[in-house]
Each structure stands twice: as structure tokens, then as C-alpha cells.
Amino acid sequence: MFGLGLKKRNKTDLRDTPIPEGHHLLEVNDLKMYFHTQDGVVKAVNGVSYTLDRGETLGVVGESGSGKSVTSLTIMGLIDMPPGKVEGGDVLYRGKSLINMSEAELESVRGNDIAMIFQDPMTSLNPVYTIGRQLSEGMRLHKGLSKKEALDRSVELLRMVGIPNAEQRVKEYPHEFSGGMRQRVMIAMALACEPDILIADEPTTALDVTIQAQIIELMQELQHKNGNAIIMITHDLGVVADIADKIMVMYAGSPVEFGSALEIFYEPMHPYTWGLNRSIPKQVQDEKKPLTPIKGNPPSLVDLPDGCPFSPRCPYATDLCRTQKPPTHVTKTGHYSKCHYSNDEQFVQANAPKTNRVKPGDIVPERGVDA
């Protein structure tokens, strides 16, 4: 009964197939995921596009309910359909559509070619099985390892993510691990089959600040070693600032700005990105000075505003914003923003926040003042 479904699938792994000419490792094209509920159609993901290559890190930033997680769950094929439905667009992994794949094919991609780490390590591990067994499962399934081989490899993986006394720890249960340790286990589990893409859905949100940096560093270190791509989903621009190559800022189910990390931090074009930027606490900020929040709440995804979805909360909104969908303004480097006024350089210059982050290549005055 417990042997069900753990036979090695005798298909070749997709990640061993070369990426076809003109394609990227992962391409998301105008992806739309709607949920059909009693209250109406929830447009959770409404036209998301990006590309990702090996070794790259994409940061996906936005508030709760902006569609960050749903986008990645859609890529993984982990959305229950119904109520969910892909209303348009496609996701191509090595040129092959994940949306049109059969469930059996998807199962051989999940955890094998594309793996995922979830937000809450306290609840993401099964309480009734040992860590070793949960780590082994994916390797036995995808690589056809024996119980013994998989357990040996589990010990190696635990050592790799920095868990001391790994031989002993594989035999223990999740409740015997702390939160940070469990997230390390989750990372080990996700990397067990050496995936091409690691999706991390707010991997540090539930952790202590001191542990957060360790987890991020660990993910970067392992990326360096394995060359996998990372999609880092977070609502914290600060987390993404240090590790992302590209950043996508999402609002109400669709991207409002996309660009390299440098562009998003030093030349942001969208008022929403500015707002997110202003709400990062500055280390040298006067402690009496309040943060600058973005006023209001995100709109209902059932009933989106007619014009720009951010217009009800945007301090610069005009009648044009409230009535017409903004066009996508793209720069030469591929940096884009969905705002009616992004092409107005004076407007952007005048209102974009000045970051106190040090641009790479700048001369750093002294540590502690900036950074």
C-alpha cells in the first residue's frame, strides 16, 4: 500500500533535453489564471510574462494577493482545476508547454526539473514521517534510487544545507527540528533531484530575521554550485535586492514593472514600485520618522478598476489613469512599466525616490552609513 507510485518513471528527464533555438529555460507568456467562484471570476493572474535562464535569479515582488504565488503554483501545475482555469497564455519549459502537459508528464517535472520551497516550514513537512523518509521520497520517485541509496543521499543533502549530526537527524521527525532547520530541510528536499528551477515562495517570511539571511545565503551558495535558476517570491524588496538579477513587481494579478535589479532600484518608473521602495525601512533612518506606506488596499480581483488597477491608490493618478488601461512602456534594455506617465522622463525624475543603496561599482564611503 505504501509502495504506490514510487516506481521510477522510465522517461528521460526533461532537463537533459537541450533548450531549442530561440527559447529560454523558462518562458511565461501572457499567463492568465482565473478562479471561477460563486462571487464571480477572480482574475488572480492576469497576463504575466517573463523569461528565465539557468543561473539567473528572478525576484517576484508584490503585496499579498497580487498573484505572486498563484503564478508559480500555476507553473508547477498545483492549482486545483476547477475552480482554477488557465484562461490564456502559456508556460514553456525548455520549449515544452507545461500547461498542455498531461498530469503524468507534469508529475515527472515536479520536484525533479522544477522544485518549490514554501513559505511556512513549520507546516510544510509531514509530521508523521521521518525527515529521511520525506527527503528520500522524491529521489526514489524520480531517480529510482533504492531505500538505502536514497537515505545515504539524504544524509549528504542534510550536511550540504548545514545540518550537523546528519546521520542521526535523518531518523528524526519534523517536530524535533527548529523552524530554520526545517526550512533547510525543505531546501534540501527541493534540491534533492538537482532541479533546473527552484521556486521559493516567501521562503524566509516565517523565520527569525537572523535565520533569514542564512537561508538566503544558503540558496545562493547552492545556486552557485548547481547552476539552477531561482524564482524568489517575496513581499520584501529588501530580500530580493541582494540576490535577484531580474525583478518583476506585481500588482493585482499582473506585472506593473519588470527590469534588472539595478533598474528597479535605481531607475524605477512605476509609482507602485516607488511606493514599495519608500516603505523599506532605512537602516540610518531617524527612528522617530515614520515609514511611508502605500495608502489603501489592493483592489478586488473580481471587480478590477476600469483604468489602471493602481489608480485608486496612486498619488499621481489623473482621469486618464482612472478610465484607460495603461500601455506598456519599454526601454531599450527591456525594462518595462505599465503606467501612462512612464515615458514622461521629467515626471519620473521628479517623483522617483532616491535610493540610499550603493550601486555596484560606486566607491563605498564607509560601512555602516549606507548599504
Next chain:
Amino acid sequence: MAKYIVRRVLQFIPVFLGVTIIMFLLQNVVPGDPIKLIAGDKAMSPEAELAIKADHGLVVTDENGKPQLDENGEPIPTPLIQQYFNYLNGLLHGDLGTSYKRNLPVTEILLQKYPYTVRLALVGIVIEAIIGIGAGMISAIKRYSFWDTLVTLSTSILVAMPAFWLGMLLQLFFGVLCKNWTNGAFYLPISFNANGEFQDWVYYILPAFTLASVSTAYTSRIMRSQLLEVMNQDYIRTARAKGLSRKAVIWRHALKNALIPVVTYIGIDFGVMLSGAILTETVFNWPGIGNEIYLAIQQRDWPIVMGGVTIIVIVVMVINLLVDISYAFLDPRIRLGASNSKN
């Protein structure tokens, strides 16, 4: 673990004393003189009555078993507390007294009846586990389907149906209305062979189903809600993200977690079944301990009632302990708690 078990066994003592003392007091409050009932309609001579009372330790006797008389020439009733201690003393020697009515040792009567109750309970618990867990799983996996509705509806009906009524309906249906079709296979008066043994397991089906009906319905409901709850847990999503199929996720990850409360319920219910279902056994005229206790209460045959209750209390306590221990094997978090208490 050992220390935990010892502590639990020590807890048996106050529970056991409490239940038996209450039973002991109740039998002295209930109207009707059991000794007079023995003679039925006929009058009994005072000497004979006194001799019977002396035999059962209800009056104070001398060393030769002769009743002692007070200054008025009246027999002296044994104080209740003395009677209770006599009962406890007898229990320690494996003696539960003698039936008033049948003049046989209570242990002999109960040992003869109890196997029937145990067998009925075993069949009942198998029905409960298989049908209850199975129906609950189908209902959860095929949520909102025809099967789910069917299970929900039938469990509602079963829960609302008193066992004795269900028993009678089943008898009527299988034994009377479908007599020709079933050929009396499911329900006819129980037949015994020459050794007093049951002839056929077929006779167990209807009583066991009646006995298990309500708890089967509850089991399936607990199973359904537990499985649905577990399927929403984060670790189920983790398992899916690993690439396990939906079926493998249910069997490997969801089931064990969902079963923990179900096993507890079934285990405790097994204890209840082993304590003899008075209604079911009476309706089916089942020669088990429940039926025996029911008859004994009618006849005020207190030694049998006391003896029956004694066995039931011990069985229920032991089963509950076993359930708690099994719980620890299913859920590693509890295992740790138990070993912590050792330190």
C-alpha cells in the same frame, strides 16, 4: 513508556472503586427483595430465606455459616461496607459471588456468556472499520459527488436510528419479508450444535451490523472531515510538489494523518462494544453479557450485575489504555511526549 503505562494502570484503581461503589449503592436502593423473588409467586419460609441470605453473605454469620441473631431474635444484616469489602476480597481471589437465582458461580455464568459478546464485538468492529473508513474516504476523495451525497445521507439516517429499532427492522425485513429469498440465512432464532456452539457465522451479520450502525456512521463522518482537512495541509502541497501523484499523496501522506483520530474513535468504540450492547443483544436475543445483565437486573440478581459491571469496567479501562498506546505509535509527536515523562 513503561512509566507511562504504570501511571495509567494506577489510575485504574480510583476509577474502578468509584464505579463499583456506585453500583453497589444502587443495588441497595432499587426496590424489590431479590431473595423473595427467587421463590416467585410462592411463599418462602423465613428459615429458608435466612439460609439463602446467609449463603450470599447478606446477614452476619458465625464460623459455621450459621446466621447470628441479635437480642430480639432477628438476623443481623451485614453492614454495606462489610459487603463491599467481601466483594473486593472475593474479586482478588477470582470469585465474583454466586447468582441468587441460579445458584451458580457468577464467574462461570459470565465466562460462558462473554465469548459471544467478544465475537459479536469483533465482527462489529470489522464492519465499522471497513465500511466506516471506506465510506469516509470515498466521500472525501469524491467530494460533492453522488457517492458523497449518498454517504452523507445514509450516515445521517443511521445516526438518527436507535439501534433497537434498526435491529427490529432488519429482523422484519430479512427474517419475515424476505424469508423465502434469504432462506432464513440472515436472521432466524440462533441455533446451537450439540456442544452449545454457534453453528454459523451468518448469524453474526445482522446483530453485528446493528451494533456497529451508529458508530460506523460516525466513523465515516470523522474520516471524511479528517481527510478533507488533511488534504488542505501544507505538507500535502509539499508532497504534490515533489511529483507524487494524487493517489500516492492520499495513500502515503494524507491517510496516516487522517487516521489518527479515527483509530482513537474506533478503539474506544471497541471498548464500548466489548462491554456488551444491552439493546442489540436483547433485540436479537443474543446470549452475550449484555443480555445477561439485562435479565439479571430484571430479576434483581445483583451478583451477576456486579460481576458483569466489574468485567466491563476492567475491559473498558484496558482498551482505552491500549488506544492511547497505539495513538503514540501512529503519531511520533506523542511518542516523544511519553518518553519525556520518563525523564
